[in-house]
Amino acid sequence: MRDRVWIVTGLLLFLGFVTYPVWHDLVAHATSRPPDLVLPANEKQCVAPVSYMRTSHMQLLLEWRQSVVRENKQKYVAFNGKVYDMSLTGTCLKCHDRKEFCVRCHDYAGVRTPYCWDCHLDPAQFKRSAR
């Protein structure tokens, strides 16, 4: 029984270590709530249903890229019959803000930001810098 002190201390240290993420977030006021995404004011419906966009927007972007660059097809007929220009900066970013929409969600999900923006220019940034 002489080792009680050591055992208890060890157990406490172990528990503290294991629960570190929990109390660290409590202290840092971190929250696991997903970001409140700002939805476009002037549009009610995206080019595809929300559930599809949430899981497969990257697939859609790849298909658009393939169509425009390699197949010279510029128009996308959406599920509801509406026709869109297949353009990341022209169509997607017309409604969504890159920083408020793309980046925030990617950050939350811990998804590495794709390298789209190494080449494609964010029109919003332009307006900001032009002012």
Place this chain on the structure above:
Amino acid sequence: MKITRKEFLKISGACLVAFSGKKALAVLESPAQSQDSPAAAGKLHKQLGMIIDTRKCAKDQGCTKCIEACNKAHNIPDFQNEAHRIEWIWKRPFGDLFSSYETQYLETSLKDEPTPVLCNHCDNPPCVRVCPTGATWKREEDGIVMMDWHRCIGCRYCMAACPYGARSFNWVDPRPHVADLNPDYPTRTRGVVEKCTFCSERLAKGQLPACVEACTEKALVFGDVNDPKSEIRQVLAKNYTLRRRAELGTGPNIYYLI
């Protein structure tokens, strides 16, 4: 009928020679590139090309309107270091472009005349043949030699293959060197090859290439060289034109009117 071993060997030998000879003749007779050239295979409906009227262009030798329009439309960086320079359309002295036509007595004014140069959008593009990733290809519907920068791995085989030096390589990140960014067109990244695409993005909207539109002298005529009724064919029918290094069999589609 009886056949001796000697006769049998003679006949088989003769058959072998006849068979291989026919194959060899077929290879020699067909033009070397015909199998690869979409134009020769009859697949191309349309082949976009351009005439550069050097007489009209020479009216103002210091004019760079076509170059400026292209640079602005495609976010082309401005590098002071010549080794880093990116060029889609630029000017070179006529004598440098047509060195095989040059004689000792070539008209001096013509020899030194700054003449526009751009990708020739060849019928049989060597750059396309060597690209290991399919990042550059001959577009079947209009014959443009296209580029997909998403796929370019920067190996520069295409640059080695192009006999016209029409391609540029991004040795450094170009974006900080573009003075006036056009948000409607992407920039490129370091390690990517680029060149003129005949303004495929403008053609898709029904517009003419930026250089053609910008030329106030109307020295650039753009159109389908496979369409006998097109303006470009009318000009070609009435004038003597030159193409750069056509003897290589690349089938360049930029014509120079002198």
